[in-house]
Amino acid sequence: MMNTKNEERLFRVLMFFSTVFIVGVLLLIVGSVLYKGVPSLSFAMLTSIPKGGFYFGEDGGILNAIIGSLYLSFGATFLAFIIGWPIALYMNVYLVKYHTLVNAIRFVFDVLWGVPSIVYGAFGFILMVFLGVRASLLAGIITVSLFIVPIMVRAIDESLKSIPHGLLESSLSLGSTRSEISYRIFSREAFQGIITAILLSFGRAIGDAASVLFTTGYTDRIPTSLLEPSATLPLSIFFQLSSPIAAVQDRAYASATVLIVMVLVISLLSRLIGNRRF
Amino acid sequence: MRQIKLTRYRKWRNRFHQGWMVIALLGMLLIPLVLVAGLILKSMLLLNTQSVLGLLTSTDWSPLSGHFGFLPFIVSSLWITILSLLISAPVCLLTAIHLTQYAKRWVLRVMHPVIDILAGIPSVIFGVWGILVIVPFISHQLGPLFGKSVSGYSILAGAIVLSIMIIPFMLNMLIDIFRAVPEELKEASLSLGASKWQTIKRVVVKKALPGIVSSFGLGMSRAFGETIAVLMVVGNVTRIPTGVFQPGYPLPALIANNYGEMLSIPLYDSALMLAALILFMVVLMFNIFSRWLIVKTETQS
Missing domain, CATH: 1.20.5 (Single alpha-helices involved in coiled-coils or other helix-helix interfaces)
Incomplete structure (x- = not known):
């Protein structure tokens, strides 16, 4: 029979190891991807498009995927921002009296946040077929923005929520309209939170593969208009890793390295800008 | 004027x-x-053309002859989801208790960025990691250990990759939940002579139980819908798996893998959309139940 003291000791050891395990796994993931990817990175890899097809051609690089991913993520984040930012402000400046309603809206966005991106992808595909649009950058931007608006809304909402109520009341009593309070006072007050929300959404947009699989397509070229299909980094990894040709697999590892570096930079930036809780 | x-x-x-x-x-x-x-x-x-019940319980998946049995995919999804929760739940629970009850402040300061970075890693990167590390590990070490020769692309590989993916998600929630346990409750227990460990076991965890359950529920729904990472390591064979070393074919992978071919056969297209609908409904129910549990306990206390 184990007494409490020994039991506590045992569990403290287990707790310590599970904490170390999480740190170890993160290092292992980043380490193993960089270990494979860094040797295949070169200037030519980053600045040329695949020659002779992304699946069979041995020459060329991943510029199409880098540019495509940037176009897609900037577009989707911008669209999600001009939809999500006003929604979050509306909930906290206009609807502030209706607690139940605001909580219900939060509930809906929380649930939408949890919907798998493949479902958004399938939905985007239905919309495309319905509207008669081919797989294109535009279709991808719309689908991805649908899927990051909930993230944008809830993240901005969290930082607006913490603004003291008195600020709203005193601004109103000085004669500000609610839209002025929203965009001039509340947005300034929550500036750091808004930047963090944008970075968070951007990170999600650039890393998601399932939602762009149906909607953005894949091509060797760099898109010149919104109606052309486009390559993206996650799909560049996914497609090229399954190739039997080693030189093509190298392109996948190089893409993985670029993607992981981008994501790390984004999370570093958001840590620097919005000095987070704790 | x-x-x-x-x-x-x-x-x-x-x-x-x-x-x-x-x-x-x-x-x-x-x-x-x-x-x-x-x-x-x-x-x-x-x-x-076919009844829902028939579709969900049939194992015959041959789109070209018009048979769409979803059972192999549903069973694969359940295997992977439950297995990944079994791996990640204890790790998350132990770490969350460690970080909120025992650890010094600097440990938290280190762990927060670690959790955030892990949460921000795209799923396709987890897939690459699975192919580079987990699949060879299962094929060369774990398989032979159980006397099996396996390719490594299996239910187990999918579950391991998934479990790591949902750890940061559940851990963040658990930390908030344990933090929300009132300090007075702990002090009352300690002042009655309970040791710290007894207090954690009988008071803190008990108080946080609804929150713990709902965070596991949300983690499960996240795991259920995860696509690319699982697709890359799970093997994708249409058969009901009977062991963790066998390949599986979960629902999201089914949708993602066949998006090109489905357009030529109208029923096939329809079947994949039904798969997306099932996915959406299951995730929706898990989400609503888990969040309702949180809201209910918040209003009670």
Whole structure:
């Protein structure tokens, strides 16, 4: 029979190891991807498009995927921002009296946040077929923005929520309209939170593969208009890793390295800008 | 006169902004309804020819001859989801208790960025890691250990990769939940002579239990819908798996893998949309139940 003291000791050891395990796994993931990817990175890899097809051609690089991913993520984040930012402000400046309603809206966005991106992808595909649009950058931007608006809304909402109520009341009593309070006072007050929300959404947009699989397509070229299909980094990894040709697999590892570096930079930036809780 | 003009301009601007806010909000709230309607409409084609129950319990998946049995995919999804929760739940629970009850402040300061970075890693990177590390590990070490020769692309590989993916998600929630346990409750228990460990076991965990359950529920729904990472390591063989070393074929992978071919056969297209609908419904139910549990306990305390 184990007494409490020994039991506590045992569990403290287990707790310590599970904490170390999480740190170890993160290092292992980043380490193993960089270990494979860094040797295949070169200037030519980053600045040329695949020659002779992304699946069979041995020459060329991943510029199409880098540019495509940037176009897609900037577009989707911008669209999600001009939809999500006003929604979050509306909930906290206009609807502030209706607690139940605001909580219900939060509930809906929380649930939408949890919907798998493949479902958004399938939905985007239905919309495309319905509207008669081919797989294109535009279709991808719309689908991805649908899927990051909930993230944008809830993240901005969290930082607006913490603004003291008195600020709203005193601004109103000085004669500000609610839209002025929203965009001039509340947005300034929550500036750091808004930047963090944008970075968070951007990170999600650039890393998601399932939602762009149906909607953005894949091509060797760099898109010149919104109606052309486009390559993206996650799909560049996914497609090229399954190739039997080693030189093509190298392109996948190089893409993985670029993607992981981008994501790390984004999370570093958001840590620097919005000095987070704790 | 200028004053009046200015006032009118400000009023107009207020109305404009408010209008856009309301349109954006209503538009976004409509999205889930449109989404469900679209998926149902698309899957009606298949549902009109076969019964839901028949589709969900049949194991015969041969799209070319019009047989769509979803059972292998549902069983694979369940295996992977439950297994990944079994791996990640103890790790998350232990780490969350460690970080909130025992650890020094600097440990938290290190762990927060670690959790955030892990949460931000794209799923396709987890897939690459799975192929580079987990699949060879299962094939060369774990398989032979159990006396099996396996390729490594298996239910187990999918579950391990998934479990790591949902750890940061659940851990963040658990830390908040343990933090929300009132300090007085712990002090009361300690002052009655209970040791720290007894207090944690009988008071803190007990108080946090609904939150723990709901965070596991949300983790499960996240795991259930995860696509690319699982698709890359799970093997994708249409058969009901009978062991963790066998390949599986979960629902999201089914949708993602066949998006090209499905257009040529209308029923196939319809079947994949039905798969998306099932996925959406299951995730929705898990989410609503888990969040309802949180809201209920928040209003009680």
